[in-house]
Amino acid sequence: MSKHSQTLPKILLVDDDDSLLRLMTIRLEGEGYQVVSAQDGKEALKILNTQTFDAVLSDLRMPGLDGLSLFEEIMAQRKDIPVILMTAHGTIEDAVEATQRGVFGFLTKPIDHDNLRALLDRALSQSSGTQNSSWCQNIITRSLEMEQLLDQAYRVAQRDVSVLITGASGTGKELLANALHNASDRADKPFVAINCGALPENLLESELFGHTKGAFTGAVHEHQGLFREADGGTLFLDEIGDMPITLQVKLLRALQEQKIRPVGSSKQIPVNVRIISATHKDLAKEMANQNFREDLYYRLNVVNLSLPSLHERSEDIPLLARHLLQQSAERHGVKVSKFSDDAMQLLVTAPWPGNVRQLVNVVEQCVALTQTAVIPAHLVEQALSSSEQRWPTLTEARDAFEQSYLLKLLKMTDGNVTRAAELAGRNRTDMHKLMKKHDLQSSDFKQEAASA
CATH class of the missing domain: 3.40.50.2300 (Response regulator)
Known part of the structure; x- marks a missing residue:
């Protein structure tokens, strides 16, 4: 432990x-x-x-x-x-x-x-x-690399600086962000989390900064927004790399001035929040491609904590598997006590591209399907193979739909961006941004139409 x-x-x-x-x-x-x-x-x-x-x-x-x-x-x-x-x-x-x-x-x-x-x-x-362990009690580890990361995280938590957590999807970035909050002087105030890739730009702006009544169609009540909800505490911005550039500018201003302006309001409201952000993307590459602002990057990345993949902390797999098995068995009221030796060997040697999130999924499947107190190897094998065709995250699903939608739209309009924008109910600038995001060129569709 x-x-x-x-x-x-x-x-x-x-x-x-x-x-x-x-x-x-x-x-x-x-x-x-x-x-x-x-x-x-x-x-x-x-x-x-x-x-x-x-x-x-x-x-x-x-x-x-x-x-x-x-x-x-x-x-x-x-x-x-x-x-x-x-x-x-x-x-x-x-x-x-x-x-x-x-x-x-x-x-x-x-x-x-x-x-x-x-x-x-x-x-x-x-x-x-020597500190009270309750701040990181949900992080199960005996890995030296994770121990060193937790040591660093505890000290960083004591200083009220912005932290950027990097690591592959499923490594536990929100869990670490919550632990940082628990170890900080803000622990008795709210911890508020939002996935920046899960909402379209206008909704994300309203969620973060709030809006006035009547600010847009459907705004029937005033909404205070997550900055004000987290006031005095911590705001966790997950998948910050997916935040649209125009919103990045507004976020930067809010962080510099420590004030926010709700959508539809001319009034600025002071806020006191600590920002912890996270991404699985390479932000250096995103900055080079002009998808992420350099000034915001340096504002958010005062301290960088990099989470190792589950494969890099393989000594934690038996510990995590047993812990998750116990939790799942209690939750589902199933009398299952352990993995067989062969089953545990399969877990330890699996590549885990989906990291801890994939391990959770595999253990859940095993508990749901087992008919014995000891989970056999064939169940683990079955769960591993089905988890590799994993359910996509909301961000991945949205991006896949967006790309498919744009491809159909540009084929229908023979690469005419103005017509495509009209059909999509967006302006040309938005359409060009979306095309750039998915690496689509209007000329490709014009050539395709001409050759057809």
Whole structure:
């Protein structure tokens, strides 16, 4: 399970002196720390590659990789672990050099235990490992990569900055956004989410900023919008890469001025929200193709958290499968206890293009179809093959329909954009934008008509 569910802070202790290692381990364990020890820098790095720690306490002078070199190696991989150095040959120059490089603290031997405790308390107060685990209780993991991401997420949550979560579809971007909100000072205020790719532009604008009564046909009541609904809390903009350019301009203005203007109103309303956005798209590519504004990108991407695919965290598959099985069995009132060994082997080795969302789907299917307490391999095989022809998301379905609709329209009008726009009930500018989005050229349809 995630180290965020543990109660004892975990320290890596590094020293080439055996007797000192034993003595300090006894003392620190007596103080309520979990201690893992290493006799040199190389051994410490090996341990750091397989386990997560809340702090590293290392001797400065060691044969081979010394304390400062070990610190540099740690910083190259994990900038978030506080490192405290100890030395029997402490000089002011050593301490100055170490702290200038970013070492958290410096102690001279013989170690004063009160000083060590105070320094560890300060170091651990900035590490997420000792915090209440409830903020990320819905994220099930034992993957080192996910642990490191959660460490980073916890610290980012404490600072009121915009966060962009990237990762493939189905990796759990909304789950992470919700965890960030729970770990922040805004946790007691609303968390409001919207999928920017699921609504047409005019409806999305109204959903975000609200509208006045009579602002457009069907606006029979005033609508406050999600910015005001999330006031004081967090607004999660999922699939931000699908937001139309004209709306991106309005969003940027709202973020810069911290004010919104409802559709149909001339009044600006102050809002106080934290923005977390997410996308499965490559926004650098979208900016190069002029589908996404660079200024908005930098406003949203103050910190980037990148979620690994399920294939990249395959050690989590048994953990997640068992958790989802228990949840599904309880929900459906089915007496099913586990996957057979062969079934679990199939789950662990599957490619999971749909990530955690696909795993949820497979487990649900297995629970629905099983007639035994132990789910057999053939059921998993069946569920895996049907889940690969997965049901599309609303955004994917809408895009597929839009492209098919435009193709028919342009064929019917022999590539005449004005006529196509009239039939679609849109203006020429909108029609050109839609054609650009789906990489359609009017000349292709004119040539097709001429050759026919």
